[in-house]
Amino acid sequence: MQELKKNRNTLQRRIVLETVQNMTNHPDADTVYEKISKEHPLVSKATVYRNLKILAKQGLILHIPMLDGADCFDFNCLPHYHIKCRKCGGVFDVDLPYQKDICSKINRKRGFIIESHQIVFSGVCPDCQ
Amino acid sequence: MQELKKNRNTLQRRIVLETVQNMTNHPDADTVYEKISKEHPLVSKATVYRNLKILAKQGLILHIPMLDGADCFDFNCLPHYHIKCRKCGGVFDVDLPYQKDICSKINRKRGFIIESHQIVFSGVCPDCQ
DNA sequence: ATACATGCAAACACTTTGCAGCACA
DNA sequence: TGTGCTGCAAAGTGTTTGCATGTAT
Numbered sequence: 050m051q052e053l054k055k056n057r058n059t060l061q062r063r064i065v066l067e068t069v070q071n072m073t074n075h076p077d078a079d080t081v082y083e084k085i086s087k088e089h090p091l092v093s094k095a096t097v098y099r100n101l102k103i104l105a106k107q108g109l110i111l112h113i114p115m116l117d118g119a120d121c122f123d124f125n126c127l128p129h130y131h132i133k134c135r136k137c138g139g140v141f142d143v144d145l146p147y148q149k150d151i152c153s154k155i156n157r158k159r160g161f162i163i164e165s166h167q168i169v170f171s172g173v174c175p176d177c178q
Numbered sequence: 179m180q181e182l183k184k185n186r187n188t189l190q191r192r193i194v195l196e197t198v199q200n201m202t203n204h205p206d207a208d209t210v211y212e213k214i215s216k217e218h219p220l221v222s223k224a225t226v227y228r229n230l231k232i233l234a235k236q237g238l239i240l241h242i243p244m245l246d247g248a249d250c251f252d253f254n255c256l257p258h259y260h261i262k263c264r265k266c267g268g269v270f271d272v273d274l275p276y277q278k279d280i281c282s283k284i285n286r287k288r289g290f291i292i293e294s295h296q297i298v299f300s301g302v303c304p305d306c307q
Numbered sequence: 308a309t310a311c312a313t314g315c316a317a318a319c320a321c322t323t324t325g326c327a328g329c330a331c332a
Numbered sequence: 333t334g335t336g337c338t339g340c341a342a343a344g345t346g347t348t349t350g351c352a353t354g355t356a357t
Contacts (some may be wrong), residue, residue, distance in 0.1 A: 057311060057356055079346080093314045100312095116243035116296055119346060132290060135334060145284050151298070155274050160304040161261060167245060168297050170281070175289040179353055186331050208321080222339045229337095248321060271331060 056103060061092050065100040068112050070124040075131065075140035077119035113140065116169050132170035136177035143170055182193035185232060190221050194229040198239050199253040204260065204269035206248035242269065245298050263307035272299055 056062075068085050069076070078085070081095040101122055105112035111123040113131055121131075121140050130143040145168070152163040187192075197214050198205070212261040230251055234241035240252040242260055250260075250269050259272040264301070274297070281292040 059312060098312060103281055114245035118243060132292060147194050155272055161301055163301040166297060166299045168295060169297045170292050172290055172292040209334060225338060
């Protein structure tokens with residue numbers, strides 16, 4: 050019994066998608082909202098949050114959950130890893146290949162079904178050193 | 179200029195430490211608080227949060243940041259990975275060896291100082307299948 | 308026509324903090 | 333005896349939701 054949802058293509062949704070695709074620095078929801086507010090002050094924050102979630106579920110953007118603070122979003126939908134700067138809070142791509150077989154390495158363990166994994170690095174970015 | 183703190187050994191702190199050490203199921207702060215409340219109703223939630231943080235900084239317990247929901251704490255202080263059940267929310271140890279050299283694999287990249295990493299798995303535990 | 312989306316504000320979950328009094332070292 | 337700790341309540345942060353209205357299909 051899947052929840053079949055026919056997503057609509059509203060103006061607000063298009064604005065959110067476009068905005069994320071034009072931001073290359075892994076913005077969080079609030080940053081996306083601030084950016085949108087400048088040009089479209091009528092778009093509410095709830096709508097931004099709702100659409101980010103829907104677009105991520107549709108696979109049009111990537112949702113990057115964070116271990117601390119706000120989650121981020123990425124126009125690059127291919128699974129990849131990130132590092133968060135401990136000083137400025139910035140999020141950057143990491144060029145470690147995606148470990149697609151890391152789950153199978155532990156599958157032997159008790160009947161767990163392992164579905165996904167995230168690796169999050171922490172450190173200091175060049176600008177903050 | 180390090181912040182030198184002389185931590186005191188208060189009754190409340192001992193209670194928090196003991197409670198975490200007696201819980202083997204990776205409790206979050208609120209769960210620790212609930213457990214403590216039953217025997218020591220006078221201990222406040224703020225004190226539990228404060229002490230969990232201090233004890234983790236002291237290395238007496240392990241703080242496990244989570245990608246969603248509340249952070250957990252572990253009496254086992256050796257760095258290791260965890261899997262969170264998507265259905266029951268339970269957190270369990272994973273028997274993947276700690277990848278102590280994973281940072282060096284990407285150190286060549288632009289002047290990042292990579293200090294730590296976390297791998298968090300998601301899936302379904304045996305009981306929830 | 309009707310299911311889905313919106314704006315607003317309020318609620319929510321988790322955590323931290325200001326403050327006055329208390330207690331360990 | 334002084335700094336660190338406590339309890340309490342309030343505030344903070346990030347996110348979701350209830351509801352009445354609006355709109356894409």
